[in-house]
Amino acid sequence: MNIKVILIVLGEPNSTFSEVLFKYFNSKDYKKNNKKKIVLVGSVKLLKKQMSVLKRNVQLNEINDVSKSVNKKINIINVNYDFKKAFSKISKKSNKYIEECFDLSLKIMKEKNIYALINGPISKKTFLKKKYLGITEYIANKTQSKNPVMLIYNRKLAVSPLTTHVPIKEVTKLVKKTKIVRDVIKINNFYKLYLKRKPNIAILGLNPHCETTSNISEEKNEIEPAIKFLSKNKIKINGPIPADTFFLKNNMKNFDIVLGMYHDQVLTPVKTLFEFKAINITLGLPFLKITPDHGPNYKMLGKNKSDPSSIFYAFKFLNYLK
Numbered sequence: 001m002n003i004k005v006i007l008i009v010l011g012e013p014n015s016t017f018s019e020v021l022f023k024y025f026n027s028k029d030y031k032k033n034n035k036k037k038i039v040l041v042g043s044v045k046l047l048k049k050q051m052s053v054l055k056r057n058v059q060l061n062e063i064n065d066v067s068k069s070v071n072k073k074i075n076i077i078n079v080n081y082d083f084k085k086a087f088s089k090i091s092k093k094s095n096k097y098i099e100e101c102f103d104l105s106l107k108i109m110k111e112k113n114i115y116a117l118i119n120g121p122i123s124k125k126t127f128l129k130k131k132y133l134g135i136t137e138y139i140a141n142k143t144q145s146k147n148p149v150m151l152i153y154n155r156k157l158a159v160s161p162l163t164t165h166v167p168i169k170e171v172t173k174l175v176k177k178t179k180i181v182r183d184v185i186k187i188n189n190f191y192k193l194y195l196k197r198k199p200n201i202a203i204l205g206l207n208p209h210c211e212t213t214s215n216i217s218e219e220k221n222e223i224e225p226a227i228k229f230l231s232k233n234k235i236k237i238n239g240p241i242p243a244d245t246f247f248l249k250n251n252m253k254n255f256d257i258v259l260g261m262y263h264d265q266v267l268t269p270v271k272t273l274f275e276f277k278a279i280n281i282t283l284g285l286p287f288l289k290i291t292p293d294h295g296p297n298y299k300m301l302g303k304n305k306s307d308p309s310s311i312f313y314a315f316k317f318l319n320y321l322k
Contacts, residue, residue: 002114003036003114003115003116003288003318003321004036004037004114004115005036005037005038005039005066005069005114005115005116006036006037006038006039006115006116006117006118006315006318007039007041007066007105007108007109007115007116007117007118008021008038008039008040008041008117008118008119008120009041009042009101009102009105009117009118009119009120010040010041010042010043010047010101010120011042011098011101011119011120011121011122012090012094012098012120012121012122012123012127013042013043013046013081013083013094013097013098014087014088014089014090014094014301015090015120015121015301016300016301016306017120017121017292017311018047018050018051018054019050019054019056019300019304019306019308020292020306020307020308020310020311021040021311022051022054022056022058023056023308023311024308024311024312024315025058025074026056026057026058027312029312029315029316030315033315033316033319034315034319035319036116036318036319037069037070037071037075038069038073038074038075039063039066039069039075039076039077040060040074040075040076040077041076041077041079041101041104041105041108042076042078042079042081042101043078043079043080043081043083043097044060044062044076044078045078045081046081046083046086047060047076048060049083049086050086050087052086053086053087054304055304058074059073059074060074060075060076061073061074061075061076062075062076062077062078063075063076063077064077064078065077066108066111066115077104079097079100079101079104080097081094081097087301090123090126091126092126094126094127095126095127098122098127102119102138102139102142103142105117105119106139106142106143109286109287110286115287116287116288116289116290116318116321117287117288117289117290118289118290118291118292118311118314119135119139119289119290119291120292121291121292122135124165133164133165133166134150134164134165135291136148136150136164136280136282137164139282139285139289140282140284140285143285143286145284145285145286146284147179147182147183147186147284148282148283148284148285149183149186149187149282149283149284150164150280150281150282150283151187151190151257151280151281151282151283152266152267152270152278152279152280152281153278153279153280153281153317154270154273154274154277154278154313156252156274157252157255157256157257157258157270157273158256158257158258159257159258159259159260159266159267159269159270160183160187160257160258160259160260160266161259161260161261161262161263161265161266161267162174162175162179162180162183162259162260162261162262163175163261163262163263164263165263166262166263168262171206171261171262172206172218175206175218175222175223175261176222177222177223177225177226177229180203180222180223180226180227180230180259181226181229181230183259184201184203184226184230184235184237184259185230185235186283186284187199187201187257187259187283188201188235190281190283191256191257194288194321198235198236199236199255199256199257200236200237200238200254200255200256200257201235201236201237201238201255201256201257201258201259202237202238202239202241202246202251202254202255202257202258202259203223203226203227203237203238203239203240203241203258203259204239204240204241204242204243204246204258204259204260204261204265204266205218205219205223205239205240205241205242205243205261206218206219206223206240206261206262207219208242208244209242209244210240210241210242218261219240223239223240223261224240227239227240238255243260243265246258247269247273275307275309276292276307276308276309276310276313277309277310277313278310278313279291279292279310279313279314279317280292290314290317290318292310292311292313292314
């Protein structure tokens, strides 16, 4: 997969995303290892104002078309945004601007398949307004893509929640053989296409110790049949494995990825293990999309103290791809 251009949607303007980007662009890692063209989509005026507040120096090359982008420069396509301060409280005032940034970026992504998309964080409460579970589902809707899969990727171990931002009480009725099979096939295909290898996949159970005193067992009725079907189709898979013991070192080292049944079952341990050294990859879109694994972090606005590890990891991953 020959990705030549990384398109970056700047996302929520009142977030620490610009700060972590500046830290990467000022780093030795960027100067030494970045091999792709970089094109930002967002407000030039705002980015320069934030740069001044954060006392960073990044040379921006303003363009109106991706074809005019150049290597070793931070190219940017402007999207107008009216603001008073470099950083303010998150509010619905930025919603139109964020949507325009996404719409322009997705229009560009349709033109060629040599792009990867990085999107900055957004506020689920303010921007998505409970219409979508998360940015994964928002982009899927915009691109008319069905059944997107969230993959939190670290080279040592990646995790994927079968259900994303849904209430716990809704999880059990969403644990279905068909969804497990569909998600695992997408994950397996991603590893083969982008990383050129077949992953070893672990499947967690839903119930403590994969057992239940109820007459209904999701493990027996849904999870085990899915694993049996996938095994017959030559996918390297094992489970169901109790979630309380899977994340021991001796267990983890045998797998590339673990599919959990709900969000915090796998995201809590992976963030404990790797902190911000992981990226959120959306599978099932017409292109490769990555979101740094952090939110707007509005409490740290303008303080120059945000951890940039996830954006560093995103660029490291994309530059690894041929």
